[in-house]
Amino acid sequence: MSAVDLTLTDLTPDDPRMSADAEPLIRTLRPELTAEAFTAFAREAYGQGLRFTVAYDTATARPLGAATHRLLATSRGRVLFVDDLVTAPESRGRGVGAYLLAELERRGRAAGCLRVELDSGTTNVQAHRFYHARRMTIGALHFGRNL
Template structure:
């Protein structure tokens, strides 16, 4: 049996114990500066804005990957935007992230989206290779301007 056949994808909502026991530790591998308290505030606020937390579990019940995503209506059409996509370091290169991305792509189709979009930090070359191999292209540059609040 392949790893992806035994993969279980589950949306995890605020208040679900898996949010703190599974999702938060995995998210912090991607965003280590995010404190537990900041994560808890983020979950509540972002979920209210439509953010969905989809966790991937292996056959042993271990949370091996996570995607946070939301459907957005934009002037370029309806999109499924992936805020975060992270695989547990011990489970990388096993097909889990590919399966999760395929799930998000199908979810986008079902939701009437034209595209799946995501941002990736400029220094994250390994992620860029992963995205390119799976057919994602660089369509824009993402610019930021700090405004002094919380920085």
């Protein structure tokens, strides 16, 4: 699949495509997220600046990938932070993720960002290969603690 076969659409929490299209894609990354929890998350996170971009197959209108992202002012400068980047399992290796990432980089530049940043789970080796192939580097370790 080439990039010309994709159409990107930004969804809002009230758009019916949020639950029909974005939710199943995001839940492939986060299977523990219930439908109700996704709806609550989408509303709250959207209010905090998170944006939901879905890549649709132009010919079939099928959702093939999604990215959630936000602009952040940090002490390191302005960044476009990618919370989630996912391609439907049956569409992986067809350029969907690369197309989404390139669009996020374009949006980041247009917004005056110095970097695109994201976190990737330590065991997600396929994603790490994808990011390294796009010249992304490991700039930090992300630490957390359950409360």
